[in-house]
Amino acid sequence: MSSFPVGRGLRAWAVLVAAAALLMLAAPRPLADPSVPQGPPVLTDGHGLTQIGSVGTATEFTVTVTTVQVAKQHPIRIILPPGYWDDPARRYPVLYFLHGSPDSPANQNYPALHSSTSMITVIPDGGPRGWYANWRDQNTAAGAQNWETFHLDQVIPFIDDNLRTVAAKRGRAVAGISMGGFGAMHYAQRRPELFAEVASMSGGLDLSAASMGLRLAVVASLTNAPGGFCGSSSSTGGDCTGSYTPAVSSDALFGSPYPVFNIDRLWNEADPAAHMSRLAGIGISIYTGSGAGDPLSPEYWIEGANKHARDSLNALRMPYYYVGYGNGAGWGTRCDGHHNAGCWAQDLVDYIPRLERAFAAG
Structure with a gap:
């Protein structure tokens, strides 16, 4: 009986394995769909925005832009629904989500913002204290501060030009948290022709002398x-000292804030609670906690301001959706009623499906 040497058998096995590997490498692979970007999609500059870079994936990416309207560089975070690249004919409504102070688009990682399969979410930079307005004083150490022009006249048409949006009022919503909650109401009141839905989550909705604390x-x-809306609302962990540099005058935003001889008229003009009638025909949602009844909590004062806005809506007999979750009991597992992300995450869990239904009905 003849035998096959062990060493020769191992060498033969190695040759077979190598040959199989070469065949696998040589085998044709499925081609990537050329219509799906392998990274962030290429967008076209326009409307005064110049791109200086982009990072991310085909469905979630951040574009950084410059504009003469606001000093420095500004990230715009964009979240596309999972099926965006599957149907090149389908258009999507857009939620413009405005962050708080001091914060940035990069920190808006609320799970509900990633849950939608039927709309695009755009999170533009609002600066640490831009207050979603064109400042009265453009000559401060902070440089140009035309945030309203940047967002409404540049970002929105830039998004409409580059993505498959429903580029009409019925296809846009604006919502925000804290400073962004004020910004959402302010933008919807200033330009009601742009938005079908507006939502404020712990927003400062009363800037009148009746809410002088805000x-x-x-x-x-x-x-x-020191002070302000910081609380535990931002990525700074609640310590906002130094976040707003360079310091500017108290009059930089809306002129003098002191209610003497009507010199605070621009503050009153920007006060959302005083101008709820401008939201006629727009879906309105308001969320607020109570700060657990603690006057040291920003949310304690926010609740009072939101109740003023609600009273205005009631006086006008306008429809709205209002959630006052008090100390947070029963409102998610991380909400304690204070001015923080644990409560806002639950606000968005409630709001996003409602917004999807409103878009579908619109």
Whole structure:
């Protein structure tokens, strides 16, 4: 009986394995769909925005832009629904989501913002204390501060030009948290022709002298003084000292904040609670906690301002959706009723499906 040498058998096995590997490498592979970007899609500059870079994936990416309207560089975070690249004929409504102070688009990682399969989410930079407005004083150390022009006249048409949006009022919503909650109401009131839905989550919705505490919190962000809306709302962990540099005058945003001889008229003009009638025909949603009844909590004062806005809506007999979750009991597992992300995450869990239904019905 003959035998096959062990060493020769191992060498033969190695040759077979190598040959199989070569065949696998040589075998044709499925081609990538050329219509699906392998990274962030290429967007076209326009409307005063110049791109200086982009990072991310085909369905979630951040474009950084410059504009003469606002000093420095500004990220715009974009979340596309999972099926965006599957149907080149389908168009999507857009949620413009406005962050709080001091914060940035990069920190808006609420799970509900990634849950939608039927709309695009755009998170533009609002600066640490931009307050979603064109500042009265453009000659401060902070440089140009035309945030309203940047967002409404540049970002929105830039998005409509580059993505498959429903480029009409019925296809747009604006919502925000804290400073962004004020910004959402302010934008919808200033340009009601742009938005079908608006939502504020712990927003400062009363900047009148009746809510002087909130007005002075905004001033604190301008002058870089302690206090304001920080609480535990931002990625700074609640310590906002130094976040608002360079400091500017208390008058930089809306002129003098002091209610003497009507010199605070621009603050009153920007006060959302006083101008709810401008939201006629727009779906309105308001969310607020109570700060657990603690006057040291920003949410304690936010609740009072939101109740003023609600009273205005009631007086006008306008429809709205209002959630006052008090100390947070029963409102998610991480909400304690204070001014923080644990409550806002649950606000968005409630709001996003409602917004999807509103878009579908619109």
